[in-house]
Amino acid sequence: MTGSRGSTRERPAAVTTPTALLDAWRPDEDVLWSSPRGTLLAAGTAERLDLPWTTDLPGAVAERLRRARGRGEVDVVVGALPFATGVPAALVRPEVLHRAAGRLVVPPATAAEPALARVVEERPVPAEEDYRAAVRRALRLLADDRLEKVVLARAVDLRTDGPVDVRALLRALARLDERARVFAVPLPDEPGEPPAGGPGRTLVGASPELLCALHGDTVTAVPLAGTAARQADPADDAAAGAALLASDKDRREHAIVVEAMVAALGPWCADLQVPTGPQLVATPTAWHLATRLEGRRADAATTSLHLARALHPTPAVGGMPAAAACLAVEELEPVDRGFYAGAVGWADASGDGEWAVSIRCGVAGGDTVRLHAGAGVVRGSDPAAELAETGVKLDLLRRALGA
Numbered sequence: 001m002t003g004s005r006g007s008t009r010e011r012p013a014a015v016t017t018p019t020a021l022l023d024a025w026r027p028d029e030d031v032l033w034s035s036p037r038g039t040l041l042a043a044g045t046a047e048r049l050d051l052p053w054t055t056d057l058p059g060a061v062a063e064r065l066r067r068a069r070g071r072g073e074v075d076v077v078v079g080a081l082p083f084a085t086g087v088p089a090a091l092v093r094p095e096v097l098h099r100a101a102g103r104l105v106v107p108p109a110t111a112a113e114p115a116l117a118r119v120v121e122e123r124p125v126p127a128e129e130d131y132r133a134a135v136r137r138a139l140r141l142l143a144d145d146r147l148e149k150v151v152l153a154r155a156v157d158l159r160t161d162g163p164v165d166v167r168a169l170l171r172a173l174a175r176l177d178e179r180a181r182v183f184a185v186p187l188p189d190e191p192g193e194p195p196a197g198g199p200g201r202t203l204v205g206a207s208p209e210l211l212c213a214l215h216g217d218t219v220t221a222v223p224l225a226g227t228a229a230r231q232a233d234p235a236d237d238a239a240a241g242a243a244l245l246a247s248d249k250d251r252r253e254h255a256i257v258v259e260a261m262v263a264a265l266g267p268w269c270a271d272l273q274v275p276t277g278p279q280l281v282a283t284p285t286a287w288h289l290a291t292r293l294e295g296r297r298a299d300a301a302t303t304s305l306h307l308a309r310a311l312h313p314t315p316a317v318g319g320m321p322a323a324a325a326c327l328a329v330e331e332l333e334p335v336d337r338g339f340y341a342g343a344v345g346w347a348d349a350s351g352d353g354e355w356a357v358s359i360r361c362g363v364a365g366g367d368t369v370r371l372h373a374g375a376g377v378v379r380g381s382d383p384a385a386e387l388a389e390t391g392v393k394l395d396l397l398r399r400a401l402g403a
């Protein structure tokens with residue numbers, strides 16, 4: 001699935017399947033990534049690349065991959081980049097890379113399958129009324145023209161009655177959303193945390209949003225923005241999707257993202273195709289507006305990480321203008337985003353790579369899972385509706401956890 005075929009520590013795709021890779025995934029040791037293009041199991045760590053976005057990340061990664069290729073080692077990095085641009089990434093060049101064709105498709109659960117630990121407590125951070133108050137403060141910033149859009153996120157801390165089995169959670173996520181990019185990335189301990197005795201922290205999720213992909217010369221990005229809750233009744237559900245597609249406020253929120261992404265990709269692309277309007281995409285809990293951008297890279301030296309760095313943070317997770325929105329996020333959100341709303345995926349020595357926006361995810365560790373979700377605030381947004389929208393987004397992980 002990647003363009004590079006040079007390394008000696010890779011297993012041929014024919015010998016394995018996505019579900020075999022999931023079964024082989026080891027907590028705290030391995031990264032799992034599954035997308036429509038294929039599934040990767042990055043086993044063990046040959047090299048840790050804990051670089052922030054703000055360094056010459058594309059150059060540094062390309063150089064390390066080139067050297068690894070020269071030594072006949074795995075020449076692919078896999079992992080996650082945080083939301084904040086100054087914070088180190090959780091990227092690894094694995095000892096062994098296993099690949100399988102196609103995405104992870106998990107058969108229905110059997111009685112023999114171990115059940116996930118039960119969620120016994122949920123604590124929103126901040127409290128729901130404080131989130132609504134933060135949206136009202138954001139609306140005041142939007143009113144005086146300093147900002148056009150800001151995405152405000154909140155967290156929910158879940159406590160379970162036993163350790164969370166991340167492999168079982170991945171299975172549940174893959175069953176729930178067959179179109180998503182599903183991932184599990186072991187994270188470093190938080191600074192100042194005592195050394196982990198038990199299981200460490202794992203970023204785990206099912207992202208519906210492609211930040212960018214580069215395959216050969218083809219550049220793709222599929223920004224999402226604009227949300228409506230799915231409905232149980234099919235007619236109501238179709239009506240909710242149609243209403244979203246017709247919603248002025250959501251189309252405005254979406255257009256801000258597309259405009260910023262087209263501007264960011266422009267210098268890297270020849271012939272960038274931009275559809276005239278958004279389409280609907282569905283996740284199990286939400287409808288979204290989506291626009292598929294496709295172009296050809298203008299320069300053969302461009303890698304997927306050049307594109308990711310040019311795009312991040314898009315106004316689907318930050319806002320517009322980006323710098324003012326990030327300041328507002330810092331001021332209005334009481335919880336650090338960590339690896340939520342960053343990027344997760346892989347890059348290889350040929351320049352190819354695929355990066356999802358790390359949304360619809362949580363950080364699992366021991367008996368807790370911290371979930372995050374955000375909603376785009378623009379003029380005319382309603383604090384109660386934004387709170388409900390973040391709830392709809394959080395529901396994907398809640399549902400996978402059986403909460």
Ligand SMILES: C=C(O[C@H]1C=CC=C(C(=O)O)[C@@H]1O)C(=O)O
Binds near residue numbers: 151209226359375393
């Ligand atoms: C920021 C999130 O979603 C983004 C993706 C789709 C729709 C969004 C929205 O309507 O605000 C967000 O931009 C999230 O899931 O936490």
